[in-house]
Amino acid sequence: MNPTIAPPPRSVVITGASGGLGAATARELAVRPEWQVILACRDPARADTLRLGLQRIARHDVLALQLDLATLASIRAFPDALASTGAAPLGALVCNAGVQFVSGRVDTVDGFEATFGVNHLGHFLLTRLLLPRLEQGGVVVVVASDTHDPAQKTGMPDPRFAPAVELARGRETTDDHGLAGRTRYTTSKLCNVLFAYELARRLARADSPRQRSLRVLAVDPGLMPGTGLARDYGPLARLAWSFLLPVATLFGSNIHTVTTSARALARLLHEPADRWPSGIYVSGGAPKRSSAASYVERDALELWTGSSALLGLPDQLERDPPLAPDSP
Helix, strand or coil, X not given: CCCCCCCCCEEEEEECCCCHHHHHHHHHHXXXXXXXXXXXXXXHHHHHXXXXXXXXXXXXXXXXXXXXXXXXXXXXXXXXXXHHCCCXXXXXXXXXXXXXXXXXXXXXXXXXXXXXXXXXXXXXXXXHHHHHHEEEEEXXXXXXXXXXXXXXXXXCCCCCCCCHHHHXXXXXXXXCHHHHHHHHHHHHHXXXXXXXXXXXXXXXXXXXXXXXXXXXXXXXXXXXXCCHHHCCCCHHHHHHHHHHHXXXXXXXXXXXXXXXXXXXXXXXXXXXXXXXCCCEEEXXXXXXXXXXXXXXXXXXXXXXXXXXXHHCCCCCCCCCCCCCCCCC
């Protein structure tokens, strides 16, 4: 191959791409010739506004597709919608969207507690549906958080892992809505890491060479003040999140601007695969050990099998379709 000729692009699907880390990551990747950006967003109007802005700097057509991770029907419709666009072959999936509710319990359309339903179950289903479409060497990035790790002293409550069916029901353990909501959030972030590790293990021992070539990374982008994650907080907390905490990015060891975190995330996709092997946790732009609880394979297996049962999926990864016979 002539080294001056760029390889054909691959597409990257980014969930929650209409703002915050998702939009910033889309901006970082859109200017690179190897990536075609697919914005997967709940709000089509916001997604289209971003798409038009990115198209001015993008190397390829930027596409925006509707995806509501709180609605199973929307997730199940997404792969066919993606196929209908004629986008470049799928090379990466960035599971970025996330919610946190502290003013009271919220449920998804399908009756799951929404923090678990969106942050984990929605991405679990989307990943399972898109895995057969990921090209050789493709990457799944699961955006987690150091808040899943009590040892990090983030100020957030410790996660409370439980079987998937219990997390989906959202059983209350306190009358304090704020504490309950923050605990659900940290628990969902622990689920993100458990899921990433379990998926990496299953792909590593798959029969399919294509599946074995896929990588899965769990990523902590750090605390990013000013994003929409605090939209359910009270007025004073939102004020601090939007205007006071951003100053801390100058001093905090794991507090970053959205742009800094997006650049670190984008590097995982376009830097050599041997620098970012499958099944690792990345924080502060470098591999790092996650919480002790995230390495409990029994819990990861329970989360996988329980989530599969809740969604009506087989426990085992779907096999690759047989190769078509050569034409005569």
